Amino acid sequence: MNQPLPAADELYEVIRSVDGVTAVYPARPAWQNIAGAALSAVTGVQLPPVLVLPGAEAPGTTAEVRTRIGVSSAHRAPDVCRDVAAAVRRHLDPLTVTVNVQVAAISGPLPLPR
Amino acid sequence: MSIPDRNLECGHSLEELSTYLDTGDIPDPHHLAECPDCQAALASLRNLKVLGTEFLGEEIAAAGKGTDDWMQAILDNLRLEVRPGRTIPLRPEHPGDTLSETEGAITALVRAVGDSIPGIAVGKCRLRGDVTVPGAPVTVEVQLAVLYGHPMLGRADELREHLAAALARHTELNVAAIDLAVSDVLQPRPATPPTPEEPQP
CATH class of the missing domain: 3.30.70.1350 (Cation efflux protein, cytoplasmic domain)
Known part of the structure; x- marks a missing residue:
């Protein structure tokens, strides 16, 4: 049975609430968003920080989620990245999803060695 | 600081970001909250500014004159590095x-x-x-x-x-x-x- 794609705003909140996530950036690098940015300037509509795309193989039952995040240096960035993917998958269950998460910034107080 | 006016991939330049640090003015302030490249550049520019002011003197650091070849080299590298890669x-x-x-x-x-x-x-x-x-x-x-x-x-x-x-x-x-x-x-x-x-x- 086909399911509606999840709302990007809803997923933004899910991702933002993961421990260690400090920011959710527009899902694609800015140079790929030029057309979108021009549209945004005209319409005043902000680009979504989370892209939700229908799955290529079974559009009605699968989806692809893409996002870019900032991570606090108080948390291990690879762990936070995996936690985000797991949180998205849990939230969208039973929809079959693939998740693309990219860490675009690591910020905050730096850990002292050992 | 005298900064080479070449754009980052998002369209902003180090010059604009430096001006923002000095005056708080930038045409689209909301962009800074959603651009990790600009945020990284701002962090480095802040540090450079502190270093320049402390050790070269406030007037020289502000004007980008004198013995600031090292600072120009850092800024040139910064421009290359503040992009996704x-x-x-x-x-x-x-x-x-x-x-x-x-x-x-x-x-x-x-x-x-x-x-x-x-x-x-x-x-x-x-x-x-x-x-x-x-x-x-x-x-x-x-x-x-x-x-x-x-x-x-x-x-x-x-x-x-x-x-x-x-x-x-x-x-x-x-x-x-x-x-x-x-x-x-x-x-x-x-x-x-x-x-x-x-x-x-």
């Missing part, structure tokens, strides 16, 4: 997921670690090796400007230790070596002698 893979828990870090995030991390150590400014940072292949050996090359009077060997050891810890914590790179090179030694500005009052006519 290559995609560095992370191990996914679920097959089919694609997890990664940008090269720009990691060079910004290296720069932040270096800048957090007193007496050091990171001039150039490069990840040598194929960072896009998991497990491939990677060499981290960092050029430094060190302030005169700070012990270089002690600072280099401290920085290498901090970098190794940060990279082990925040990446899954196979860091084979961390090569540090001191490219500049900065001397504090000599104290300005008092100016004699001009005779009144």
